[in-house]
Amino acid sequence: MSSLSPAENKARRAKNAWRAAIVSALALFRPGDWLTLLAASVFCVLSFPLAWNSAAAEKAVIRQNGRIFAELNLSRDRRINVPGPLGITAILVEKKRVRVVSDPGMHQYCVRQGWLERAGEIAICAPNEVSLQITGREETYDSLSY
Amino acid sequence: MTRSVIRLKTTPEDHRIARLAAAAIALALTDSAIPLPLPGIRLGLANSVTLVALARYGWTAAAWVTGLRVVACGLLLGHFLSPAFFMSLAGALCSLCALALSIRLSRRCFGPLTWSLFAAFAHIAGQLSLARLWLIPDNGLFYLVPLFAAAALVSGTVNGLIAARLLNEPKPACALETRNA
Structure with a gap:
């Protein structure tokens, strides 16, 4: 650790802070929340073809x-x-x-x-x-x- | 001339709601100052306050906070009783209905994230329905559904995470709550 330059140390700290933020955000999910998020994402993805092809020219x-x-x-x-x-x-x-x-x-x-x-x-x-x-x-x- | 003093009796609950509504209004104003590429799409940061009110003080408090925020923001941003105001009202009413339903889900499995996503999608559903019925009676409006759905996904997740994070904090002490009573 002590062999790292200050810049490297800073970069590593920033990276660790990011990782900590993501981990703490994931800890806020309850089991069912994943299900809701999945359903919402599926709806979003499906809405693209449904909305944009429905009025296709005939x-x-x-x-x-x-x-x-x-x-x-x-x-x-x-x-x-x-x-x-x-x-x-x-x-x-x-x-x-x-x-x-x-x-x-x-x-x-x-x-x-x-x-x-x-x-x-x-x-x-x-x-x-x-x-x-x-x-x-x-x-x-x-x-x-x- | 006698000076008359009108004094309203307020309960601690009123103070709580006023404080939450003030926070929501400040966030909503900040929100409207953030430019986003598509008109009508916003982060809806004030909704995290609604979620906190819902979790801590129940649906009635959440409805008060939202209602006060919608009216006050309409007045402050100058769109009170204009189409934009009714759009935001329709969105708010639909989200409140969705919240009333989603709060009944088991708390162990479903948290603020689920409530937030439900509310966000109900919000766009309400706004699109009002726009389709009243403002833009054309099915071309539904071309925008995917964009609004994606926006709801992002803002619902963000606000749900913010609310869940805030709810992890200890509840404000009673002394603090009634400090200004």
Whole structure:
């Protein structure tokens, strides 16, 4: 012990203090508390897939001038062209996602929006009067407001 | 003009509750000053005081301490009767219900940690239900459940450990309790 330098001694003391703190914290658990902690952890872990997959996208609805132009099943990859007043809006389904790949509109907002993958997401190509929306099993609101 | 003095009769129990509530309010204010990444998630340090009150003086005392803390914090932080206040009230009421149930579990097997975890999860359940029913009527809210559940796990464990540690200390002496009576 005496051969240790002051710095090493300090480090060892800090390490021992940590160990003592952990040991004294563990001593506060009663047998059933472990059970509760385990149940709570399991709930936490399970809640991730349950909450984040439930509203998985199922299909995409393409509207042209307000009328439904096509309903696409997202499990089948394909490309579809939608004619509008300005030209062709091209929509691509790939790996359960969908996006607008090209649009004759000026600002390209709907193209720049990229991939849509969650129920309720929508891309609107207003100049060409085309909208692309993902719907899940149940209808969701398209905005949060109060 | 006669000077009238209004004197409230207070019992030692009132003093005890006032002291605990003061500690809870101070902790809650400290808590709200700690920045955390997600709005609405806080450590809830004041809940360890509730747990101590519950273990030492029973559920009624715990309910008083919590109620006083919620109202006083609402006034001090300026959200009294605003949505944030009702969110914290809903959380507090649900935790108190959970505590009333969990205190009935065998004390030999289940300690403050269990109570704390029950209360923490009841808290998020109450807040999420109120938010879903009233503030944000959208199922998208449930995307946040895992984050809130993880927060409840951490804060429930931390507060349970703090409360268990405090309860290991000897009970304050009676003389001290009534010192200011």
